[in-house]
Amino acid sequence: MRKRYGDHTAVKDVSFTLPPGSSLGIVGESGSGKTTTVRMLVGLERPDGGTIRIGGRDRSAPARGRAERLARAREIQMVFQDPYLSLDPRVTVGQCVEEVLRLHFPMETTARRERVAELLDQVGLGEREAAALPGKLSGGQRQRVAIARALAAEPRVLVLDEAVAALDVSIQAQVLELLGTIRREVGIGFLFVTHDLAVVRHITDEVMVLREGQVVEAGPTAGILDAPHHPYTRLLLSSVPRRGWNPADAAAARRSLG
Numbered sequence: 001m002r003k004r005y006g007d008h009t010a011v012k013d014v015s016f017t018l019p020p021g022s023s024l025g026i027v028g029e030s031g032s033g034k035t036t037t038v039r040m041l042v043g044l045e046r047p048d049g050g051t052i053r054i055g056g057r058d059r060s061a062p063a064r065g066r067a068e069r070l071a072r073a074r075e076i077q078m079v080f081q082d083p084y085l086s087l088d089p090r091v092t093v094g095q096c097v098e099e100v101l102r103l104h105f106p107m108e109t110t111a112r113r114e115r116v117a118e119l120l121d122q123v124g125l126g127e128r129e130a131a132a133l134p135g136k137l138s139g140g141q142r143q144r145v146a147i148a149r150a151l152a153a154e155p156r157v158l159v160l161d162e163a164v165a166a167l168d169v170s171i172q173a174q175v176l177e178l179l180g181t182i183r184r185e186v187g188i189g190f191l192f193v194t195h196d197l198a199v200v201r202h203i204t205d206e207v208m209v210l211r212e213g214q215v216v217e218a219g220p221t222a223g224i225l226d227a228p229h230h231p232y233t234r235l236l237l238s239s240v241p242r243r244g245w246n247p248a249d250a251a252a253a254r255r256s257l258g
Ligand SMILES: Nc1ncnc2c1ncn2[C@@H]1O[C@H](COP(=O)(O)OP(=O)(O)OP(=O)(O)O)[C@@H](O)[C@H]1O
Pocket: 005, 008, 009, 010, 028, 029, 030, 031, 032, 033, 034, 035, 036, 037, 195
């Protein structure tokens, strides 16, 4: 698929397949086109060219009517980096999850409330959190709410755009573990947008490296991270701070790539 903004091409040529239940990482420097790619998938941006198909349904053209929009929304859900912005501060956690159920599934109120409790339980939240406004929760808890809300639609694919980037490292680990469990239990596919290669190693089977709106390298995660072929991938790996890391070397490698 392709996307231009004015005379700047944000996504030139990106194409991939996500088998059911698998997890694909999309990595690349800031501005490489990661977010634009997933925004096209979920329907927040319109592609200028190419085809998008989820579960056999073509979604390259804009949705026609409410039923079609809803059906598309059910198939792919997104969790953003900042749940402060994506959760309504005036709506309790329980109501926020319930709204999604009301939108997608006709159900008796009692059954719906039970399902809300079940979804919150799945992400490690209880009655106390269900009754709270998002502002009363920690960052990690809010991200759990965003995950429960996305799961409520029972999507085939969950897009996580820097979904753990804003969390403390220890909370990050808990949320990543939770996501791993959910993938095993629910069999949902993950598209994980991140600049963090440690996260990629932990949570994805395959990885796709984007540079200036194009895929420079793609394949099984361990292979790419342990033996990258493309100089740009090597550069991304050498830019990760670790013992003995020298920022000057990483900056020089970046300059030599142009
Ligand atoms: N709405 C927009 N209008 C104009 N240009 C845009 C818009 N959205 C993105 N771009 C440009 O498209 C390019 C790709 O941006 P994109 O956000 O997809 O990159 P990214 O890899 O997700 O970066 P980051 O990690 O910083 O979010 C950038 O050069 C960006 O400035």
